[in-house]
Amino acid sequence: MAGIEKAIELYTLMAQRCAREGLCPNQAQVYFEMADFMADCATAEEAMEKIKNSKYYTAPTGALIQDKLLSMKKAAEENNMSELAAIYSNKLHQIQQDETAIYDSGYEATAQAVKKKYTDTMDAFADIYRSYLRLSCCPPSDHIEMEDAIKDIRCGASKLNLPSSDFSALAVDAHFRKLIPCNDAGYDLFVKTVADILGGSNGIQDAMEEEGAQIRNEFELCFEKVAAAKDEIQEAGRINLAKTKATKVYVTAPDTLDGAYTYSESGV
Amino acid sequence: MNDMIYQMIKATLDAFNMYPISNPALQQQVDDYKARLTAFAERQNDIGAFYGNYAASGLQEEYMSLITKVAMSGTSAAPADSSGSNATAASLPTVREYLMQYQSAYNELCNDPQRARGKAAYEQLFAVAERTDDLLEAQLIIERERLLWKIVAEDSLGIFENTLSQMDPLFLATTASLHQQIKAYEKADSDEELSYLLEKTQWPVAEAVAAYTCKMTIAATVASLLLKYTKAKNEVYLWNEKTLKNAVKSVLEYRSTLRKTLNVLHQLDMTVEELFRNEGAKIWMLSPENADQFGKHKYALHPQNYDAYLDVLKNEIMADIAPEALLKRKPEKVVWFA
Structure with missing residues (x-):
């Protein structure tokens, strides 16, 4: 050729x-x-x-x-x-x-800046859910943790930018829905709770207060029975505390995704 | 600019000086490329991620295209007639000489074990000189077999694989992005396709990271509450009249909070059994701390706690058991602390 x-x-x-x-x-x-x-x-x-x-x-x-x-x-x-x-x-x-x-190539810097607004919003939306998880798993008497989680939800919402700075608008976006790995019932509860917090409602604090009251009631009902079982509880304590140990282990990750961690007490 | 990154791009910038450029339009392209490469390098802070970002930016592929054009413009033939039948054939570079333009880039990665795949791809390119003496035939081979593109893809894949091998594969919060990048590099056959595929990884990576971190958060929360619950029980066992009531209240409060937390777990479509079968999530129940940079090795609480936690969850938290009865329990395994 x-x-x-x-x-x-x-x-x-x-x-x-x-x-x-x-x-x-x-x-x-x-x-x-x-x-x-x-x-x-x-x-x-x-x-x-x-x-x-x-x-x-x-x-x-x-x-x-x-x-x-x-x-x-x-x-x-x-x-x-x-x-x-x-x-x-x-x-x-x-x-x-x-x-x-x-x-x-000046457009590249502009594109990066705009893209960051989208990715920051994605991160903030996922962060709001993690703060909501903390709030949902908060002991009712732990007011500091509860207030911190609520503050973090508000802080996350303030970082929402593109495609919208409105939490409720993002919550109905199919892409953002996929960032929250819970079922639909859980998602509805998340969206409602966060919207209530952002709207200034004290519903979550009231629910925690009610939960605390129920625990106090349960305590009133059971304490006498606990006190009456003193000998048996102390006996259980002696046995259980004798088995208690303070220790740490050295963990090695597997080489593949389907592997398992291995644990070793030596070298710690 | 970071000194090491400067050294990395210097060889690329200097390569253009090896060839005389008489065409002003081509010189403008080279100057523009140098400016964009320098600006790109100035934006890079992470030396480890430099080559991956360089390839992903398209600048590496563009370099190869541009340096070829520059090299060939100096010989006034790109592509060249190397049949030897015309008067100027003697001035044309040999295939070996043509491929020499990639030598400095090859030398750069030659001694880096992380870049063995990139090295092999360059060597496949250099081997074209063994297959033909005809420069145009060589260019046809390079195009047909996508040898220049393979350098970009193979070098990046090698770096990603080496980085992955140093990481904990179950820690998907950090590996998800690399897995998606590897998929993109394996699938792409051009810079445009790679750029497109990498951009398209944004949502899948964010979804994978969110899914993992939520499981991690819930596992760590369950364990943290179980440790507090156990400490409260241990406080009851000591039976100090001054603290007893508060200790019993704490047992009840943590039990209630754990029940609430298990409802959240169900919202994540996980059962307790599934949580304990999920190797990547359950490690977070042992409060792990990295023992090396990438977390391949960690320090953690004793794995006996998995059995102890499961026993407590099944028999004290989820079970309908009276407070005094749960305090009387003597499980085979108890929770160990650090």
């Missing part, structure tokens, strides 16, 4: 690959055009000279950058990050208006 035929085959192969992948239509088009463009050249060297003096000399770089922008825009749209997609869309528009815009 002559050099020019190989050069055309090379560009055709590149074009076909780009077309096949579907994410680089601009490069596919440029490479197909370049293969056609050099078809009337006798040698590869002549083809390169012809390309050097044409728009095709820099066209692949422009196409590569446009394809990259297209792929980022597509991902942002599918990720439900419309403001991020708009940045890539605007940049593509700029390049279409003026090809030299490919050399200005």
